[in-house]
Amino acid sequence: MKIPDEFSISRRGLLKAGAATATAPVLAGQAEAAAPAAGPAPVTSLPVTLRVNGKPERLMLDTRTTLLDALREHLRLTGTKKGCDHGQCGACTVIVDGRRINSCLTLAVMHDGAEVTTIEGLGQPGHLHPMQAAFVKHDGFQCGYCTPGQICSAVAVLQEIDQGIPSHVSGDLTAKPLLSVAELRERMSGNICRCGAYSNIVEAITDVAGARA
Numbered sequence: 001m002k003i004p005d006e007f008s009i010s011r012r013g014l015l016k017a018g019a020a021t022a023t024a025p026v027l028a029g030q031a032e033a034a035a036p037a038a039g040p041a042p043v044t045s046l047p048v049t050l051r052v053n054g055k056p057e058r059l060m061l062d063t064r065t066t067l068l069d070a071l072r073e074h075l076r077l078t079g080t081k082k083g084c085d086h087g088q089c090g091a092c093t094v095i096v097d098g099r100r101i102n103s104c105l106t107l108a109v110m111h112d113g114a115e116v117t118t119i120e121g122l123g124q125p126g127h128l129h130p131m132q133a134a135f136v137k138h139d140g141f142q143c144g145y146c147t148p149g150q151i152c153s154a155v156a157v158l159q160e161i162d163q164g165i166p167s168h169v170s171g172d173l174t175a176k177p178l179l180s181v182a183e184l185r186e187r188m189s190g191n192i193c194r195c196g197a198y199s200n201i202v203e204a205i206t207d208v209a210g211a212r213a
Contacts, residue, residue: 048112052077053121061108068092068103071118079119079148083192090191093149093156094118100156102190119148122155131155134204142195150191154205157187161209179209 043062050057052075059074068085071077071094080103083091087105094103095117123129131151134140141147161183166173169186184202193201 046109048108050108050111050114050116052116053118059108063107063109065108066104067094067096067101067106067108067111067116070108071103071116077118077120081145081148083146083149088192089146089149090153091146091149093152093191095152095156098156098159100153117152119152122151129155130208131158131204134207135201138200138204138207140197140201140204141193142197146191146193146195150188150193150201153188153191154201154208157184157205158209160187179206181206 045060045062048059048061048070050059050070052071057075059070061070061074065074068080068082071080072082080094081091082104083089085092085104087102090102092103093100095101096103096111096114098115123132128136129151131154135147135151140150161179164173167183167186169182181202184205185198188198188201188205
């Protein structure tokens with residue numbers, strides 16, 4: 001059967017078509033490389049108002065700034081420590097609107113208008129918070145790096161117990177107070193002490209809880 005002229009192709013035409021097909025991706029890549037690269041996304045800053053340790057603070061912050069960096073780098077409140085920077089060690093624990101959080105895991109702009117308490121706001125030399133005094137009394141620290149987070153967390157733990165908030169090991173939700181060594185260890189498990197002062201930390205918290213009762 002004779003092939004119609006519109007479907008016929010010469011050997012030369014076949015070679016040209018093959019060469020064009022093979023070089024098309026290369027030419028496309030060259031054109032893409034020659035195109036100007038997109039610039040970095042513009043940095044956005046927003047005003048953030050915080051009430052830190054009872055004092056109003058107004059900051060202009062990059063929206064990517066963590067609460068931890070806002071406290072340390074912008075407000076120079078370096079008592080709050082940067083440990084793992086991944087929310088695993090608890091050294092950066094602060095109290096925000098009455099609840100303890102890892103300040104390295106949250107953005108400052110998310111807490112506009114919030115009440116923030118750091119270790120500096122709990123007490124000062126000569127006027128220590130009862131929990132700070134108990135940590136000194138019971139040797140609840142060694143190197144001291146984790147201590148600000150431990151103390152902030154411990155203060156919040158007693159507030160949680162007062163509010164009847166259970167932990168993962170609470171066997172009886174009607175028990176008052178929800179306070180035992182197992183309870184305290186569970187509630188404080190997010191704060192790591194690499195020096196191993198855990199038993200002394202529990203004693204310090206128990207001492208303050210007993211005094212309050």
